[in-house]
Amino acid sequence: MDATPRYPAVAAPHPTHTFRMLLKREFWEHKGGFLWAPLIAGAIFLLFNLMAGGVGEMMLNKVDPSKTVQIDGQEVRIDMVNIGMLIDKLDAKDLVDVGNVVNISLFASASWAFIVLAFVVFFYCLGSLYDERKDRSVLFWKSLPVSDTQTVLSKVASAVLVAPALAVAAGVATMFGFMLVCGFFIMVHGGNPFTILFGLGDPLTVIGHLIAAIPVYALWALPTAGWLMLCSAWAKSKPFLWAIMIPVFAGIFVTWFDVMNLFNLESTWFWQHIVGRALLSAVPGTWVDAADFGHIHGDGPEVLQQVINLKTLYSPLLSPQLWIGAAAGAAMIYGAIRLRRWRDDG
16 A cells, blocks of 8 residues: 555645735835824824813913903803804804814824825835845745736735825824814813714714725826836836936926927926826825816815815816826836846846
8 A cells, every 4th residue: 555645735825815915015014104104193293282282271271361252242251262152153054164174174184194105105116126126135035936016016006005095094093083182172162072073074974085085096196106116126226316316307308498399388297297297196185186176166164175075086087197197107017027027136
């Protein structure tokens, strides 16, 4: 009898499992930028709000008691103004305006995470393929049964999907912290924080808009991600200088010699659609120039509330700017994949 041990056949890992592990690898290696940086920025914002609120309370306590304001014909001391009383005296339109202001302030509180996101994505893409050549770790990763396409695409997905999703989570956490801070001061001054923040405002809609913005961001950021990763794969040293100097000097050349006049265009078009898209598309909200504002009407907080809605948010998907930029970004990502195959050790 054959005494050779028999082992069950082991199925090859599914490609999606490999890609998921590559995403985990990118997260583990850049956890500080992807997760902790936006959380720390949000914590600093909340600390500043607490400090500002404390200073405001101190100044309010020092107000001359003789100073009053008129509320429905009654003289009320400034330090005795009751927020709940003020809300009760507002008409329907004013209540809507207050709700719009609350929603805008919630968006603003979450925006700190997205400011950090712009820097994180920029420098992550810039070093994504250069750093592994610099420290020769690319030789180890190439020894594994993982293709260059999977590796580069995992980095792209980390930059335009994973990082924004984590920024949204950090922004939502900051937003709820901001609501707690505001709710405390509202309650101190006689208001009901639940009525104002959840009744007049709509934090769930704000969260929904933040999540809905991730696909738009992913498509809009592709030109910057592609350009930076192409420079990261190509540059032998100082990829930051190459990534900045090439588009900037191209813009200077085009402006100096009026090249765009040959196409009946201004030089500002080149700076906006070529230089700007190559370097600044990773900044959230830069797609506003491609958004459709034809449905906007009114004034005050109502206008800002109409700007921050799904119709305006997804209107760039109908713009050629987005899809041409996404195609250019995909082409540069393909170039980065090809470069990674033969540029091993820099």
